[in-house]
Amino acid sequence: MLTYLQRNSLGHSSDPRVKIIWVVVLMGIMFSTRTIEMAELSLIIALFACVFSSVSFSEVFPKPRFLAFILAMPFLFGYFFVSPQYGIINSAILLSALTMPVLFILTTERKAIVAALRFFKLPPSTAFSLALSLHFLPVFEKKFDLVRVAQSSRGYSGKNPIPLAVPLMHSVLRKTKSLSTSLDARAFDPDRIPMPYDLKMKTMDWFALLVLGGLVLARIYYF
């Protein structure tokens, strides 16, 4: 499930700010370069990121069918509109690019996310709600399963997404509403949340930034 996994790894102990920079910059690099070399490189980076976070591939993508569905789209698009090779590049890059934010969520505590977002000068309430919505991803994942089960039991097997999307949307809206009401009822003020998380750059974090800088340079001069 898409939620924080408590573990001891390099990925877990790195600074959340560095991780955010990595995710954003790397996704930028990956999506802006559609070559076979970039596809290979990004798969390698994604693999290393998993190893450094001691997270297995099946934990990053626990639902292979869903993943296949997501990867099939860009693949088919590339395959039919450009070339078969382009289709492969497309889905390889998407796969690695998706891995990064998922790893971020799996290895970063909520309070670390809030602290990092606030460091980047996001207003406290925005930082809080962003982090909170990450926290609710698994809840919606579970809800999605329940909805799918309920509709299938009624004989639903088609491709029409409405019977799945509408109940899920209603549930999201209801949850948001009840959550904000209950926060209000408890006189919650995001501006007054203390920042209990200590942000500290370690040697390893500086090193990670250096590697990222190298990748940016490589992107500019080689790809």
Next chain:
Amino acid sequence: MLAVQIDKLSFSYSDKPILSGISVKIKQGEFVGLVGKTGCGKSTLLLTLNGIIPQMVNGNFSGTVLTLGKDATKTPVHELARSVAFVFQDPEDQIFSLRVEDEVLFGLSNIGIAGDEAKRRALEALRTVGLGEHLDSDPHTLSYGQKQKLAFACALAVEPEIFVLDEPVSNLDHFSSDEVYSILGKLNKSGKTIIIAEHDTEWLAEYASRILFLNNGKIEADGGPQILFDNKFEAAGVKVPCAVKISKEIGESLLTPSQLITRLKQKVKLKKR
């Protein structure tokens, strides 16, 4: 033919076993109450009956499940939906239409019933649950209890052989729960098989012909509703009917409030004489 035949069924979502080696046969026309404390795996067991587990849910599955003679582990879920109708705990998981009637028609069209026949069934089902006046309403504006009844109507309209219900009245008031159970009672009299998970056994004492007690992944007790007198149910976190508690106190074995009242009246008369 048996309604359900489960043999050596084991299932776990991850490492922790939820069902371990369950074997049970349910005949057609039985009214079965599946009880057990929260989290014991009632919903999980129900989901094997129409193939959702193992076809749609990941986990470690072994054993066989035959529903009306069909292999539920292989027969597509949408095909089983013709003969097995489910009612889940949260009706909001399924409601998506803009009209109450359309919500019922959706399930019917999935199993290939359309046109006048579908309309007739939808109207009849909605009338049965008391939503006959709401055909054109937006389902999302209904109260929660009404939504629950709508979900029930969706199942009724399918006219299946087997009804599987997962705590269908947990959000209804006493009066509406009574309605739902008396409809189930009537369906059962007309030969339908009812399988229902509950942790409150008040209604089961009155309507069920058989109680299955699920504990530690096994069926630990199986018998008529009078087995609710066994002390182990309360110990295991099942809410035992009030009538059972009282009649235990007075040394009787009566299941329902009405039986209890009749008996108490007799006792009082005896004393007066």
